[in-house]
Amino acid sequence: xxxxxxxxxxxxxxxxxxxxxxxxxxxxxxxxxxxxxxxxxxxxxxxxxxxxxxxxxxxxxxxxxxxxxxxxxxxxxxxxxxxxxxxxxxxxxxxxxxxxxxxxxxxxxxxxxxxxxxxxxxxxxxxxxxxxxxxxxxxxxxxxxxxxxxxxxxxxxxxxxxxxxxxxxxxxxxxxxxxxxxxxxxxxxxxxxxxxxxxxxxxxxxxxxxxxxxxxxxxxxxxxxxxxxxxxxxxxxxxxxxxxxxxxxxxxxxxxxxxxxxxxxxxxxxxxxxxxxxxxxxxxxxxxxxxxxxxxxxxxxxxxxxxxxxxxxxxxxxxx
Amino acid sequence: xxxxxxxxxxxxxxxxxxxxxxxxxxxxxxxxxxxxxxxxxxxxxxxxxxxxxxxxxxxxxxxxxxxxxxxxxxxxxxxxxxxxxxxxxxxxxxxxxxxxxxxxxxxxxxxxxxxxxxxxxxxxxxxxxxxxxxxxxxxxxxxxxxxxxxxxxxxxxxxxxxxxxxxxxxxxxxxxxxxxxxxxxxxxxxxxxxxxxxxxxxxxxxxxxxxxxxxxxxxxxxxxxxxxxxxxxxxxxxxxxxxxxxxxxxxxxxxxxxxxxxxxxxxxxxxxxxxxxxxxxxxxxxxxxxxxxxxxxxxxxxxxxxxxxxxxxxxxxxxxxxxxxxxxxxxxxxxxxxx
Numbered sequence: 001x002x003x004x005x006x007x008x009x010x011x012x013x014x015x016x017x018x019x020x021x022x023x024x025x026x027x028x029x030x031x032x033x034x035x036x037x038x039x040x041x042x043x044x045x046x047x048x049x050x051x052x053x054x055x056x057x058x059x060x061x062x063x064x065x066x067x068x069x070x071x072x073x074x075x076x077x078x079x080x081x082x083x084x085x086x087x088x089x090x091x092x093x094x095x096x097x098x099x100x101x102x103x104x105x106x107x108x109x110x111x112x113x114x115x116x117x118x119x120x121x122x123x124x125x126x127x128x129x130x131x132x133x134x135x136x137x138x139x140x141x142x143x144x145x146x147x148x149x150x151x152x153x154x155x156x157x158x159x160x161x162x163x164x165x166x167x168x169x170x171x172x173x174x175x176x177x178x179x180x181x182x183x184x185x186x187x188x189x190x191x192x193x194x195x196x197x198x199x200x201x202x203x204x205x206x207x208x209x210x211x212x213x214x215x216x217x218x219x220x221x222x223x224x225x226x227x228x229x230x231x232x233x234x235x236x237x238x239x240x241x242x243x244x245x246x247x248x249x250x251x252x253x254x255x256x257x258x259x260x261x262x263x264x265x266x267x268x269x270x271x272x273x274x275x276x277x278x279x280x281x282x283x284x285x286x287x288x289x290x291x292x293x294x295x296x297x298x299x300x301x302x303x304x305x306x307x308x309x310x311x312x313x314x315x316x317x318x319x320x
Numbered sequence: 321x322x323x324x325x326x327x328x329x330x331x332x333x334x335x336x337x338x339x340x341x342x343x344x345x346x347x348x349x350x351x352x353x354x355x356x357x358x359x360x361x362x363x364x365x366x367x368x369x370x371x372x373x374x375x376x377x378x379x380x381x382x383x384x385x386x387x388x389x390x391x392x393x394x395x396x397x398x399x400x401x402x403x404x405x406x407x408x409x410x411x412x413x414x415x416x417x418x419x420x421x422x423x424x425x426x427x428x429x430x431x432x433x434x435x436x437x438x439x440x441x442x443x444x445x446x447x448x449x450x451x452x453x454x455x456x457x458x459x460x461x462x463x464x465x466x467x468x469x470x471x472x473x474x475x476x477x478x479x480x481x482x483x484x485x486x487x488x489x490x491x492x493x494x495x496x497x498x499x500x501x502x503x504x505x506x507x508x509x510x511x512x513x514x515x516x517x518x519x520x521x522x523x524x525x526x527x528x529x530x531x532x533x534x535x536x537x538x539x540x541x542x543x544x545x546x547x548x549x550x551x552x553x554x555x556x557x558x559x560x561x562x563x564x565x566x567x568x569x570x571x572x573x574x575x576x577x578x579x580x581x582x583x584x585x586x587x588x589x590x591x592x593x594x595x596x597x598x599x600x601x602x603x604x605x606x607x608x609x610x611x612x613x614x615x616x617x618x619x620x621x622x623x624x625x626x627x628x629x630x631x632x633x634x635x636x637x638x639x640x641x642x643x644x645x646x647x648x649x650x651x652x653x654x655x656x657x658x659x
Contacts, residue, residue: 049458055488060450060481067451070436071385071459075451091447095439099429101650104420106659107431108652140650163652 001180009149009181010038010114010170013156014076016185018046021074024160025050027064028078035080036116036175058088062113066096069111074160082115082169083129096165097140108163112156118172118209119258119290119305124297130257130290133264135167136236142166143236144190147211149179151233154188162190171258173209191234193242199228202319203246204311205269206256207231210288213308214256217315220308225319235265243269244277251282252318256306261289283318327542332379333609336537337600338618339378343370343396344597345622346405349630350395350412354572358634360414361425366392368535368567371596372498373397375540375562376466379548382433383461385452387445389468389498390438391566393426397468403433406632415636422639432659442503443473446482453491453557464551465493472503474517483559487524490556494547495521497559498534500566505577521559534564535594538603565591 004012018024025046026039032053034040043051054061058079065075079085085092092113099109119128136143142164146155152170159166188194196211197218204227206214211231218227228246232238247253253273255266266287273285288306295301328336347366354363366373366389373389377400380386386401388394393412399405411418411428420428429436436448449467456463473479474497486493497517501508508517518528527550529543540562547558567588569576576583604610610618652658 055481055484057481057484059447059478060485063447063450063478063482064454064485065451067448067453068455068458069451070431070448071452071455073451073455073458090441090444095441095444095447100652101646102420102424102427103429103431104418104423105649105652106420107429108656108658110652142651161654163654163656163658 002183003178004149004181005175006149006152006170006177006179007037007175009153010156011040011042012181013153013160014038015042015045017157017160018042018050020185023072024074024076025052026076026078027052027054027061029054029056029061029080031078039078058084059091062088062091065111065113066091066109069109070099070107074110076112076114076160079113079115081127082117082131083126085113085115085167086131086134089134092167093135093138093141097138099140100164101140109165110163111165112159112168113165114168114170116172116175117169119295119301120173120209122297122299122301125295128295128297128301130259131169132167132235133259136265140165141236142190142234144168144234145170145207146233147171147174147207147231149177149181151188151194151231153181154186155190155233157185158187158190161187166190171208174212177212191237191239193239194231194233195228195242195246196231197227197229199226199250201226201250202252202254202315203228203230203243203250204254204256204315205230205232205243206311207233208258210256210258210306213306214311217308217311221312221315225315227315232265238265238269240272240276244273244280247273247277247280251280254286254288254311254314254318256288256311258290258305260292261287262292264289286314286318288314327545328538330609332541333538335378336374336541337604337610339374339400340371340537340597340600341618342399342622342625343374343392345626346395346399346629347392349626350392351568351572353630359412361412362571363426364391364393364571365568366396368591368595369498369500369564370396371537372496372534372540372562372564373468374400374537375544376468376494376496377401378541379545380464380466384464384466385434385436385456386466387449387468388435388437389470391470391498394437398430398435401433401435403430403435406629409629410633410636413633414638415633416639417632417636418639443469443476443478445469445473446478449493450482450485450491453486453493454489456492457489462552463492464548465491466496467493468496468498470503471497471499471501471508471512471517474520475503475511480520483521483524483526486557487526492551492554493557494544494551495526495557495559496544497561498564499561500564502566502570504570505579507579510579516561518559518561526557526559528559528561531560531562534562535596535599536603537596537600565594567591
């Protein structure tokens with residue numbers, strides 16, 4: 001099959017959906033020029049009416065998407081860096097998330113929000129910051145992160161076609177990761193986790209660059225420990241069914257997430273496992289997350305963030 | 321000397337007068353129901369400042385998009401746009417017949433009538449209105465966006481951004497500033513350095529109109545109608561600023577201060593002489609727009625309309641779905657049928 005880089009898989013999803021549905025458009029800052037390649041050269045095919053640049057006005061930029069979505073358009077609002085969406089958190093999380101439900105579930109808000117994040121590029125807090133933890137607490141939003149090129153295309157396609165606001169923070173650590181991607185259009189479920197490697201001794205949840213790390217560790221330990229590696233994909237709502245089914249088999253779990261340790265996906269999943277499946281556990285749940293400090297931008301990112309060594313240690317600990 | 325051409329036809333003036341009376345009756349009913357404990361949430365009375373909303377709403381089509389001012393929770397604007405207000409009164413009482421199934425209480429929307437609002441986040445109106453304007457321009461069927469807000473909203477960054485994009489893109493938006501001089505207690509003179517808030521829009525090349533007497537519904541309409549027409553015919557945004565008076569406290573139960581001191585008794589006395597219904601009635605009589613009998617009929621009809629709405633709300637059951645039923649409506653289905 002044809003190989004594509006992750007970021008180009010996103011681009012292909014956007015391009016194919018824009019061809020399929022004239023209501024789809026992109027709004028952001030320098031999306032015409034394509035600061036990131038997922039909008040590069042789309043201006044040539046779709047023109048300025050559908051590849052829309054705004055001033056540095058995140059509130060109105062998001063508003064262009066939010067308001068037009070309420071009028072039947074299907075906008076993709078690109079914040080360039082994910083944490084930039086946080087500058088208008090009220091707009092992106094609170095107002096967008098509550099709009100459909102609080103107003104009687106009568107008029108949907110079909111809009112995609114996206115932006116890049118990722119620790120390990122020595123870019124420090126503002127550019128690196130994971131936002132899925134924050135956004136996954138905003139009811140009414142879907143929060144999804146695809147972690148392979150194949151998933152990126154299928155998830156973006158499904159998100160554009162979905163009738164809800166979908167936040168897709170994508171990770172720069174896997175931006176150029178290559179993988180098989182079909183040329184034709186396809187969708188993947190927005191609310192389902194994906195088992196990336198079948199195993200029997202321990203369940204490991206990991207996304208984005210951490211998924212690659214977890215798979216490497218699984219290879220390395222394959223003679224000793226059989227790791228089942230699951231990509232959660234959906235951070236809101238969380239697919240607990242897939243996680244608990246795996247846990248029934250492995251009875252051990254390690255949750256890896258570059259997000260801060262406190263209050264995020266790993267914390268929520270841990271709490272739910274303790275509530276719903278305490279008896280399945282043969283070892284304490286282990287979380288491998290970023291420590292609760294602002295992300296320093298120098299060489300410290302490498303050893304502060306989750307990495308293969310930390311994942312291996314956690315896996316060995318629960319399997320000991 | 322040739323007679324000055326009237327901006328408003330007789331029919332339009334009667335419509336304004338009628339909507340003004342209706343808005344007044346609805347507003348007073350809401351105030352009294354809040355005092356009786358029959359409304360849920362807060363209520364921010366519009367009393368005194370109802371003329372701007374009537375002028376803003378009375379000349380919009382159903383296809384036009386309205387974001388009402390939060391004061392009076394937009395009843396004035398909405399009834400002027402011609403939408404059925406009964407489900408809103410029910411919504412504000414938490415009833416199942418409410419326009420948002422009892423979930424919004426007072427931060428409602430009427431998507432079927434292209435009405436979206438309101439919110440606790442002052443200045444938020446500029447956010448969706450940018451997108452409404454973008455969509456209206458691209459739809460290219462003459463839709464107008466009426467973006468209503470108060471002087472307080474002009475302190476937000478959202479207002480700057482919304483004005484900026486509407487000017488850049490020449491969006492069909494009427495930015496309608498109902499400047500009542502107060503953001504809760506804070507005086508506009510103290511919070512803004514310029515005499516007029518429209519100065520901010522002028523700086524972004526948006527044509528502006530100032531209505532010094534925002535108690536006169538006809539005067540405001542004379543400014544609003546050309547702005548609507550400009551937007552409808554591709555002429556881009558206009559900023560209309562109507563200076564009006566807030567007769568009551570910011571929200572019922574709050575104090576009514578100027579800065580941090582109670583407003584003077586003389587201020588109320590002077591203000592009440594500028595009651596918008598009083599002003600309009602004087603003009604209607606002086607300019608032979610309506611007879612006393614016709615005026616009386618308009619009042620009677622409005623009272624009946626309000627009574628019907630109250631009965632509708634009172635007769636409707638409280639909305640109390642289960643948690644599971646509510647969760648099932650959190651996400652919009654792919655193949656859903658929407659308004």
